[in-house]
Structure formats: structure tokens, C-alpha cells
Amino acid sequence: xxxxxxSVDAGGxxxxxxxxxxxxxxxxxxxxxxxxxxxxxxxxxQYWDFVDDDLAGAYRxxxxxxxWVSDDAEGRAVLGRxxxxxxxxxxxxxxxxxxENNWRAYYAPVEIGERLVVVPEWVDYDxxxxxxxxxxxxxxxxxxxPTTKMCLAAVEKYAAPGMRTLDLGCGSGILGIAAAVxxxxxxxxADVDPKAxxxxxxxxxxxxxxxxxxxxxxxxxADAGLRSRLGTxxxxxxxxxxxxxxxxLAPYVRGFMAPGGVFVCSGIIDGREDDVAAALxxxxxxxxxxxxxxxxxxxxxx
Numbered sequence: 001x002x003x004x005x006x007s008v009d010a011g012g013x014x015x016x017x018x019x020x021x022x023x024x025x026x027x028x029x030x031x032x033x034x035x036x037x038x039x040x041x042x043x044x045x046q047y048w049d050f051v052d053d054d055l056a057g058a059y060r061x062x063x064x065x066x067x068w069v070s071d072d073a074e075g076r077a078v079l080g081r082x083x084x085x086x087x088x089x090x091x092x093x094x095x096x097x098x099x100e101n102n103w104r105a106y107y108a109p110v111e112i113g114e115r116l117v118v119v120p121e122w123v124d125y126d127x128x129x130x131x132x133x134x135x136x137x138x139x140x141x142x143x144x145x146p147t148t149k150m151c152l153a154a155v156e157k158y159a160a161p162g163m164r165t166l167d168l169g170c171g172s173g174i175l176g177i178a179a180a181v182x183x184x185x186x187x188x189x190a191d192v193d194p195k196a197x198x199x200x201x202x203x204x205x206x207x208x209x210x211x212x213x214x215x216x217x218x219x220x221x222a223d224a225g226l227r228s229r230l231g232t233x234x235x236x237x238x239x240x241x242x243x244x245x246x247x248x249l250a251p252y253v254r255g256f257m258a259p260g261g262v263f264v265c266s267g268i269i270d271g272r273e274d275d276v277a278a279a280l281x282x283x284x285x286x287x288x289x290x291x292x293x294x295x296x297x298x299x300x301x302x
Contacts, residue, residue, distance in 0.1 A: 250279040
């Protein structure tokens with residue numbers, strides 16, 4: 001079945017526009033509103049340090065409601081009522097294939113470091129690198145972002161047979177999965193997102209390492225009980241988050257590490273690297289490496 005994407009200017013009142021459209025027979029709305037975008041950023045500052053200018057620009061001055069109807073007599077009747085109400089909708093035809101597959105065209109294998117390659121799950125790969133397979137549609141962490149690339153390169157460098165790894169803020173699980181693939185050792189992962197266990201398990205299964213990975217949900221900084229359950233003795237601790245999370249996390253990192261262990265942290269935007277380095281040093285960690293790619297920084301500590 002084909003569809004029509006219908007977009008209507010909400011004039012700064014998207015909730016009221018949803019009510020109007022519902023009365024005309026529309027359903028399943030998506031609201032795109034500049035105020036909501038900025039409210040989200042202001043209320044979630046602990047999770048980001050950088051907002052792409054293109055993304056911010058895409059929401060500038062925007063207040064609209066989108067919905068979809070089937071491209072048939074029934075759907076066009078809804079469109080007709082919207083037009084008759086004087087709402088001047090923008091209409092875009094969408095084919096079923098667009099929904100299901102077109103986004104996949106933006107993903108291709110990404111070579112990282114000397115040995116690794118991140119491979120979307122639907123792509124065949126027969127090269128000589130070690131593949132880490134991933135469903136990029138699940139959560140942040142596809143291997144294409146500079147922070148993830150730097151962390152993966154560090155995982156590759158420090159991977160050793162049987163090592164134990166802790167992945168804090170695991171997202172898609174890509175870092176911990178890479179560690180499991182390279183080392184064959186156990187991985188514990190943690191994230192505040194309650195969807196993380198299912199997502200990481202699904203990606204781990206793509207790589208045949210699901211039996212090696214345990215995922216816990218919670219806030220490592222705020223929850224002493226979670227920190228206790230995570231335990232200690234990890235040869236490699238990973239945190240690809242943001243500066244404002246790494247800084248308060250730093251005092252707890254040494255407690256997770258085995259003697260001679262390594263801590264890798266990234267997600268640090270230009271201008272915050274000195275703050276993070278100072279926090280790491282104050283926590284008794286020694287910065288061994290400072291990696292820099294585009295506007296992002298990564299520290300490797302012992």
C-alpha cells in the first residue's frame with residue numbers, strides 16, 4: 001500500500017491543531033515544534049554537549065503537525081476535508097518501500113583501526129577484518145561517529161584474550177560487543193535506558209556473543225546499589241557519554257578497574273577536554289592517550 005504524508009502548519013498551537021485534524025478524521029500525529037525541541041535540550045543537558053547546526057536549523061521557526069493516510073479513496077477523503085477546512089496542507093506521496101528500506105541506503109561497512117569493521121546486519125561481508133555486526137536502527141552507536149570510532153580503536157588496541165570489560169552508557173552495545181568479539185571475555189554493560197537490555201542482546205546475538213554480555217539498567221552515578229552490583233576487577237572500562245556525565249563518574253572509575261586496567265572515555269566536545277582531564281586526574285587516573293577527531297576528544301587512562 002502507498003501512503004500520503006500530510007503536513008499542516010500549526011501556527012504555534014500544535015495540540016489545538018491535532019484536535020482540529022482529529023475532528024476531520026486524521027490520526028497518529030507527529031508534532032514538530034521549535035519550542036518542544038528547545039525544551040527537550042534544556043531539560044536533558046546532562047546527555048549532550050553539542051547540537052548540530054543543521055539539526056537546530058531544521059527546527060527554527062517550525063510548528064507543524066504531520067500525519068499519514070492511505071493513498072486511496074478513504075485517505076484522500078480525509079485530505080479533502082483538511083483542504084476544505086482551509087488548512088493548506090503540504091502533501092508528499094510515500095511508498096511502502098520507503099518506510100521499510102530506504103534508510104538502509106545510508107549505512108555501509110565502516111573500517112576502524114587496524115582490524116575492525118562495523119557491518120550493518122543486512123550487508124554481506126567477506127573481507128579480512130574482524131566484523132562487528134549491528135542493527136543501526138536501534139540506538140545511538142553505529143560506528144560512524146568520531147567518538148565511537150575513537151573508542152573502538154582503543155578497544156582494538158587494548159583487547160586481550162579473556163579480559164573483562166565494563167561498558168557504561170552502552171547504547172547499542174557496540175563497544176562492549178567489540179570487546180567481546182576481540183577478546184572472548186565477559187562484558188557487563190549498563191545504561192539508563194530501560195530498552196538497553198533488549199537492544200544490546202539483539203546486537204550481541206548478531207555477533208554470537210550474547211552469552212558473554214550482561215546488561216543492567218540504572219544510573220551508575222546516582223545508584224550506589226548498582227555500582228555494587230557491577231562489581232570490580234574490570235580490565236577495560238568504557239564510557240562514551242558526554243563531559244557532564246564523565247566528570248561526576250570519574251571518582252568511581254578506579255573502583256571498577258582491575259590492577260593495570262584501562263579506562264577509555266569519549267563523547268567530549270571541543271572546549272570540555274580540559275575539564276574532563278582535570279576530573280580524571282583528580283580521581284587518581286593517569287591520562288595515557290589523548291585522541292582527537294573533528295571536534296571530539298577521547299582519553300585513555302590507567
